[in-house]
Amino acid sequence: MTTSQRPRVVIIGAGFGGLSAAKSLANKDVDVSLIDKHNHHLFQPLLYQVASAALTAAEIAMPIRHIMRKAENVAVYMNEISAIDQEKKIIRTIYGREFSYDYLVVATGARHSYFGNDQWAEFAPGLKTIEDAREIRQRVLTAFEKAEMAETEKDREDYLNFVIVGAGPTGVELAGAIAELANHTLTGDFHHITPESARIILVDAAPRVLMSFDEELSQKAQKQLESLGVEVRLNCMVKHIEPGYITLGEEKLSARTFIWAAGVQASAAGKWLDAECDRTGRVIVNEHLTLPNNPDIYIIGDTAHYIPEGEERPLPGVAPVAKQMGNFVAQDILARIKNDKRPRFKYKDYGSMATIGRNRAIGDLNGFKVSGFFGWLMWCFAHVYYLIGFKNRLIVAFRWLVSYLTLNRGVRLIIGGGKISDLPHKTPENDYQV
Amino acid sequence: MTTSQRPRVVIIGAGFGGLSAAKSLANKDVDVSLIDKHNHHLFQPLLYQVASAALTAAEIAMPIRHIMRKAENVAVYMNEISAIDQEKKIIRTIYGREFSYDYLVVATGARHSYFGNDQWAEFAPGLKTIEDAREIRQRVLTAFEKAEMAETEKDREDYLNFVIVGAGPTGVELAGAIAELANHTLTGDFHHITPESARIILVDAAPRVLMSFDEELSQKAQKQLESLGVEVRLNCMVKHIEPGYITLGEEKLSARTFIWAAGVQASAAGKWLDAECDRTGRVIVNEHLTLPNNPDIYIIGDTAHYIPEGEERPLPGVAPVAKQMGNFVAQDILARIKNDKRPRFKYKDYGSMATIGRNRAIGDLNGFKVSGFFGWLMWCFAHVYYLIGFKNRLIVAFRWLVSYLTLNRGVRLIIGGGKISDLPHKTPENDYQV
Numbered sequence: 001m002t003t004s005q006r007p008r009v010v011i012i013g014a015g016f017g018g019l020s021a022a023k024s025l026a027n028k029d030v031d032v033s034l035i036d037k038h039n040h041h042l043f044q045p046l047l048y049q050v051a052s053a054a055l056t057a058a059e060i061a062m063p064i065r066h067i068m069r070k071a072e073n074v075a076v077y078m079n080e081i082s083a084i085d086q087e088k089k090i091i092r093t094i095y096g097r098e099f100s101y102d103y104l105v106v107a108t109g110a111r112h113s114y115f116g117n118d119q120w121a122e123f124a125p126g127l128k129t130i131e132d133a134r135e136i137r138q139r140v141l142t143a144f145e146k147a148e149m150a151e152t153e154k155d156r157e158d159y160l161n162f163v164i165v166g167a168g169p170t171g172v173e174l175a176g177a178i179a180e181l182a183n184h185t186l187t188g189d190f191h192h193i194t195p196e197s198a199r200i201i202l203v204d205a206a207p208r209v210l211m212s213f214d215e216e217l218s219q220k221a222q223k224q225l226e227s228l229g230v231e232v233r234l235n236c237m238v239k240h241i242e243p244g245y246i247t248l249g250e251e252k253l254s255a256r257t258f259i260w261a262a263g264v265q266a267s268a269a270g271k272w273l274d275a276e277c278d279r280t281g282r283v284i285v286n287e288h289l290t291l292p293n294n295p296d297i298y299i300i301g302d303t304a305h306y307i308p309e310g311e312e313r314p315l316p317g318v319a320p321v322a323k324q325m326g327n328f329v330a331q332d333i334l335a336r337i338k339n340d341k342r343p344r345f346k347y348k349d350y351g352s353m354a355t356i357g358r359n360r361a362i363g364d365l366n367g368f369k370v371s372g373f374f375g376w377l378m379w380c381f382a383h384v385y386y387l388i389g390f391k392n393r394l395i396v397a398f399r400w401l402v403s404y405l406t407l408n409r410g411v412r413l414i415i416g417g418g419k420i421s422d423l424p425h426k427t428p429e430n431d432y433q434v
Numbered sequence: 435m436t437t438s439q440r441p442r443v444v445i446i447g448a449g450f451g452g453l454s455a456a457k458s459l460a461n462k463d464v465d466v467s468l469i470d471k472h473n474h475h476l477f478q479p480l481l482y483q484v485a486s487a488a489l490t491a492a493e494i495a496m497p498i499r500h501i502m503r504k505a506e507n508v509a510v511y512m513n514e515i516s517a518i519d520q521e522k523k524i525i526r527t528i529y530g531r532e533f534s535y536d537y538l539v540v541a542t543g544a545r546h547s548y549f550g551n552d553q554w555a556e557f558a559p560g561l562k563t564i565e566d567a568r569e570i571r572q573r574v575l576t577a578f579e580k581a582e583m584a585e586t587e588k589d590r591e592d593y594l595n596f597v598i599v600g601a602g603p604t605g606v607e608l609a610g611a612i613a614e615l616a617n618h619t620l621t622g623d624f625h626h627i628t629p630e631s632a633r634i635i636l637v638d639a640a641p642r643v644l645m646s647f648d649e650e651l652s653q654k655a656q657k658q659l660e661s662l663g664v665e666v667r668l669n670c671m672v673k674h675i676e677p678g679y680i681t682l683g684e685e686k687l688s689a690r691t692f693i694w695a696a697g698v699q700a701s702a703a704g705k706w707l708d709a710e711c712d713r714t715g716r717v718i719v720n721e722h723l724t725l726p727n728n729p730d731i732y733i734i735g736d737t738a739h740y741i742p743e744g745e746e747r748p749l750p751g752v753a754p755v756a757k758q759m760g761n762f763v764a765q766d767i768l769a770r771i772k773n774d775k776r777p778r779f780k781y782k783d784y785g786s787m788a789t790i791g792r793n794r795a796i797g798d799l800n801g802f803k804v805s806g807f808f809g810w811l812m813w814c815f816a817h818v819y820y821l822i823g824f825k826n827r828l829i830v831a832f833r834w835l836v837s838y839l840t841l842n843r844g845v846r847l848i849i850g851g852g853k854i855s856d857l858p859h860k861t862p863e864n865d866y867q868v
Binding site: 095148 | 491529828
């Protein structure tokens with residue numbers, strides 16, 4: 001409302017990167033506008049738990065303006081970008097309002113990609129937003145309901161086949177969580193089916209699961225998955241997905257529930273900025289994380305392609321990278337305003353983890369490898385610790401404790417559509433109707 | 435799966451009535467099929483707390499098959515009824531499967547009614563299901579977001595006007611909860627608006643709020659509402675609702691968010707059964723709660739019209755009536771099977787309560803009247819006590835405690851659609867787009 005002569009910073013996106021930048025600029029001598037198309041920040045690493053009915057959306061999301069309420073210089077807007085005018089230094093939005101900037105931070109993340117087969121999206125939803133997680137939860141839970149009512153053995157089997165494409169962390173975590181759901185949580189709840197007879201099939205074209213970890217941990221993860229009853233199919237290409245069928249290599253497999261956890265595609269930032277991108281759409285940035293030809297536009301997180309000096313591969317699209325980038329650009333902006341020295345971006349890698357089912361995880365913490373139950377404890381601690389919001393932390397910890405002790409998932413609600421007649425399950429016979 | 439000679443009972447609907455019937459028949463010598471179009475039982479009295487961002491859906495809902503898991507003779511189906519064939523004693527469903535019955539319990543509840551103005555539904559959603567609650571929450575929260583970005587003072591004011599039609603328990607509870615949201619929870623979260631300046635207008639054609647309570651309690655409730663900043667407009671008819679405007683008597687009021695808490699319409703059971711109904715669609719039943727001309731079909735809860743002997747008005751559509759009816763019909767069915775004596779239905783009224791905002795309530799417990807903070811404590815106790823599921827009880831109690839102490843609502847998520855461009859707010863200028 002007040003006009004000021006302070007430098008204006010506009011941050012687009014309140015994921016790990018944008019939020020970290022906003023927090024580092026809080027109560028500094030700049031005016032910050034933080035714009036996101038959602039009203040909440042999402043703790044994405046736990047999204048698979050919403051998809052598998054272990055947590056509610058509210059437990060892993062937090063209103064952005066509540067997180068930033070103590071920051072008087074940060075205004076939060078729920079809005080969507082329609083264009084960036086680099087010459088006039090203006091952001092245009094779908095809501096009509098314009099935002100002028102001196103410095104722009106683009107942190108608009110990524111979506112899943114179907115490698116050019118966008119028509120598969122309808123049959124095999126991906127997992128990036130809360131809506132995605134609800135969609136998957138709904139399909140998985142409804143599949144068991146429909147299996148219970150199936151009139152032929154074939155129908156029953158088809159409804160109990162779950163195919164997850166992509167054995168990266170998301171695919172592995174989803175497969176483990178759905179296996180737990182079938183083998184423990186739902187046991188005894190049905191009269192005509194045994195949920196334990198569900199087949200959970202995890203498919204990847206790569207030769208091993210969790211390719212970003214080393215081979216020893218990959219093998220441990222695969223063993224842990226198999227001990228939960230997950231069928232792991234490696235070196236296996238998805239050729240086609242259609243209602244009721246997925247073609248894996250030469251085999252046509254009959255199933256009703258498919259989940260896509262394979263490719264990733266960066267946001268459209270590259271197009272807005274008319275910038276050079278890599279093949280997944282990430283914008284190539286320099287050592288200050290700006291466009292090479294425009295020092296006032298920073299790109300961070302899953303939308304940025306940055307190869308650290310002396311390395312070969314760009315930094316991965318994970319939360320710690322985004323957070324460190326967000327903090328870095330905030331410091332860089334402040335340094336420029338004060339004409340201070342500007343260091344280049346350096347990523348400090350503390351390691352990575354992936355969880356498998358209810359009480360196992362693997363982790364590589366800078367060469368210190370953990371797995372099994374001890375890995376899971378570390379994973380729990382790290383995730384609860386990083387969850388934003390005191391209340392959420394306590395509730396999540398409490399819910400996990402109760403879930404762990406009772407195997408009861410309190411969140412097994414089929415909502416959205418809600419009535420069975422509104423729920424999607426494409427079958428060969430009839431579209432979205434059973 | 436097994437054929438049996440036991441009497442078959444089909445229960446349609448797993449609200450308070452149907453669930454109570456199923457529980458009373460659990461592990462008795464009958465085969466029960468419990469059919470509901472949702473997979474969850476909903477604790478409807480707290481639905482307004484989901485709509486006003488105080489609780490999550492998972493905290494007031496529970497999977498039906500989980501509730502019934504210990505009942506080996508009760509099979510749960512997520513399905514929808516398409517027809518009832520009274521001659522063949524068969525239920526037909528949209529899923530295709532048929533259910534034969536010896537005894538049928540219809541407990542299909544009620545929806546809100548727009549008194550013949552169904553075109554208002556789009557502008558003024560009602561509150562009966564979880565989807566409804568989410569829709570209202572989304573509209574209320576988005577209104578504040580859009581007010582924050584409004585470019586004219588008029589727009590800003592319009593987005594901060596909330597009109598609730600109907601001053602029964604749902605309307606009163608919603609008005610109080612939205613007032614608390616504006617006056618306490620959201621305070622300090624915005625830069626361009628003061629949420630406290632929101633107008634919450636509660637409208638009813640009746641001469642007082644909460645007509646089902648006595649006049650003294652009505653007046654107390656009105657005072658408590660007004661102390662929260664709610665404008666109560668009585669003797670005031672809604673003539674018209676259109677995008678951006680509501681016409682109250684002669685006044686055309688400009689607003690963007692309308693909520694409908696006025697009329698109630700029973701489910702379509704009357705039509706399926708070709709039975710005599712009252713003007714809100716409730717089926718007229720006899721003292722055994724069956725159709726007068728078909729002793730094998732029971733109707734209970736919000737779908738039943740039953741006037742106890744010696745009284746003038748039918749029993750109200752509230753949870754205790756439905757629960758007692760459900761238990762009664764279960765006992766009546768068992769009595770018939772054993773050729774026992776069949777008593778007539780008698781309702782035992784323990785009183786009723788309504789809550790106003792964060793820490794006030796009124797109640798009439800068989801002439802023992804409570805109000806204010808003490809009333810609220812009783813209300814809390816009663817509602818947490820009746821919430822199904824041990825974990826839910828603890829989580830709700832814990833969340834309420836934290837909410838009460840911190841005034842922070844953890845559930846302020848705008849989901850469904852999710853992105854601001856997908857969110858509805860009809861304005862005079864452009865439909866569902868701002």
